[in-house]
Amino acid sequence: MRICLLLFLVLSFNCASQNSPAPINLVDILLTPDHADWIYHTGEEAEVLITVLKFGVPVQGGEISYEFGPELLVSEKKGIIKLKDGKANINIGTADKPGFRQLKISVVVEGKIYKNQINLAFSPHLIETTQAYPSDFESFWVQNIAEVREKDFKTTLTHLPEYSTEKVVVYLFHLSNNSDKKSVYGYLCKPRAEGKYPVLFAPPGAGVKPIKPYMGFAEDGYISLSIEIHGINPMLDKNTYKQISRAFGKYMFVNLDKKEDYYYKNVYLSCVKCVDYLCTLPEFDGKNVFVTGGSQGGALSIITAALNEKVTALVAFYPALCDLSGYAKGRAGGWPHMFKNIELLTDERLMTSAYYDVVNFARMIKVPGFYSWGYNDRTCCPTSVYAAYNVITAPKENHITPISGHWRFGETNKKSLEFLKSQCK
Missing domain, CATH: 3.40.50.1820 (Alpha/Beta hydrolase fold, catalytic domain)
Structure with missing residues (x-):
């Protein structure tokens, strides 16, 4: 009995040490805006290239779910778009006031959901505070x-x-x-x-x-x-x-x-x-x-x-x-x-x-x-x-x-x- 218990503990330790969490995802979702600095002028539309990779190789077929709108607020639009050679382009529109717009992406590969998001800036150096400044x-x-x-x-x-x-x-x-x-x-x-x-x-x-x-x-x-x-x-x-x-x-x-x-x-x-x-x-x-x-x-x-x-x-x-x-x-x-x-x-x-x-x-x-x-x-x-x-x-x-x-x-x-x-x- 004692030998069996010892064997069980050794096997459990070996399994745990051999199954540490992976340092990277099996599937990657790359989001690439069409402005390298991620900054746009108000009124200028932003487009994002989505690339879905498995083992570093574009996923063939499949589709992605997306939603976008003002940062941290209710999304303006949601939808589904098909991938072609692991890629898709989404226009997330523009902002009429200085601020940020947010794009959220999810994709299902072999039954597992993978997600990513990106925030893009619109005239960020013109963002003004909404906070009051008390006189005292x-x-x-x-x-x-x-x-x-x-x-x-x-x-x-x-x-x-x-x-x-x-x-x-x-x-x-x-x-x-x-x-x-x-x-x-x-x-x-x-x-x-x-x-x-x-x-x-x-x-x-x-x-x-x-x-x-x-x-x-x-x-x-x-x-x-x-x-x-x-x-x-x-x-x-x-x-x-x-x-x-x-x-x-x-x-x-x-x-x-x-x-x-x-x-x-x-x-x-x-x-x-x-x-x-x-x-x-x-x-x-x-x-x-x-x-x-x-x-x-x-x-x-x-x-x-x-x-x-x-x-x-x-x-x-x-x-x-x-x-x-x-x-x-x-x-x-x-x-x-x-x-x-x-x-x-x-x-x-x-x-x-x-x-x-x-x-x-x-x-x-x-x-x-x-x-x-x-x-x-x-x-x-x-x-x-x-x-x-x-x-x-x-x-x-x-x-x-x-x-x-x-x-x-x-x-x-x-x-x-x-x-x-x-x-x-």
């Missing part, structure tokens, strides 16, 4: 920042030898405020060699989840602070975090009808305090203060650069929380797409969103920035990101990779690091 927007935040800076904060650093290396010292960071019992956790990473260094603040992407320290920035010569935003110790185990995450629910909707109590208010102010803290470190070079992040972290990078006068440059990848009011005005809005649900659309919530929308913080940016996103991003859609990017008047670099979704290429990461080095004084 700046004074609202100036007052709140002044109040939070007057509060007595306590900072605790706990050395983490299990994460520290020969080049980097890692600490568990805890910033707490006894007066209103708010706190932030994170990881502070310092180059081990003595010297003066730039500081870099890295706010997180969305979610309630454990984070691990990232030592790459410190290895490159920055003192870096990466945080979580919910006041939860990131070193808790995954099961505990899952339970906490369920309890939190959709935090981005909490108190959305109350601008003074909206969930993100404390988050934005905590980011300001974290940068303030970094600038007090004895190893800080006294000159270079950077912020960088993607998605929610990209949004918080722009917001922190707008609210904290100490920041000298920023990098933001596919920022969330941009042009939140888009759906209320008949076009796609940014993550978390709160007003796509018509039941959440009230005057009070719409007005609150104006005080927290990245678009309105983007107007305040005064420092150089590196910005990057893709056109196929369904999470932080390009229409919303352009609405924020287009109002920035400070020096800015735009690194678009049209084919990417809610992710980025290593080459783009490299360019962002080169940008930060170029900003060091």
Whole structure:
């Protein structure tokens, strides 16, 4: 019996190791627009070549299903078209206003459905925001920042030898405020060699989840602070975090009808305090203060650069929380797409969103920035990101990779690091 059990375990392990997921699809759907940069003028029609490949060879026969229309909204047209030598052309029409149009494709090969999509831009640099700009927007935040800076904060650093290396010292960071019992956790990473260094603040992407320290920035010569935003110790185990995450629910909707109590208010102010803290470190070079992040972290990078006068440059990848009011005005809005649900659309919530929308913080940016996103991003859609990017008047670099979704290429990461080095004084 014991021998049989051992044989079963060995065979199970061998089967599992021999059947790891394939790194590529058996069938590929290539979508090739007739403009190499994926950009069209309003009023100009766009055509897409669809190529269906199996084993890298065009599929013979068959048909594809398609639908297209404005980005993330109800499709204007659906249909079926036959493939010829694995190819077909579809004209997805045009846009009469600056924005994006979306084409979705699906094909059935040997009983399995394969899908792909493409978003094409129409005069994207003319996209305007739909968001209101409250007359007291700046004074609202100036007052709140002044109040939070007057509060007595306590900072605790706990050395983490299990994460520290020969080049980097890692600490568990805890910033707490006894007066209103708010706190932030994170990881502070310092180059081990003595010297003066730039500081870099890295706010997180969305979610309630454990984070691990990232030592790459410190290895490159920055003192870096990466945080979580919910006041939860990131070193808790995954099961505990899952339970906490369920309890939190959709935090981005909490108190959305109350601008003074909206969930993100404390988050934005905590980011300001974290940068303030970094600038007090004895190893800080006294000159270079950077912020960088993607998605929610990209949004918080722009917001922190707008609210904290100490920041000298920023990098933001596919920022969330941009042009939140888009759906209320008949076009796609940014993550978390709160007003796509018509039941959440009230005057009070719409007005609150104006005080927290990245678009309105983007107007305040005064420092150089590196910005990057893709056109196929369904999470932080390009229409919303352009609405924020287009109002920035400070020096800015735009690194678009049209084919990417809610992710980025290593080459783009490299360019962002080169940008930060170029900003060091």
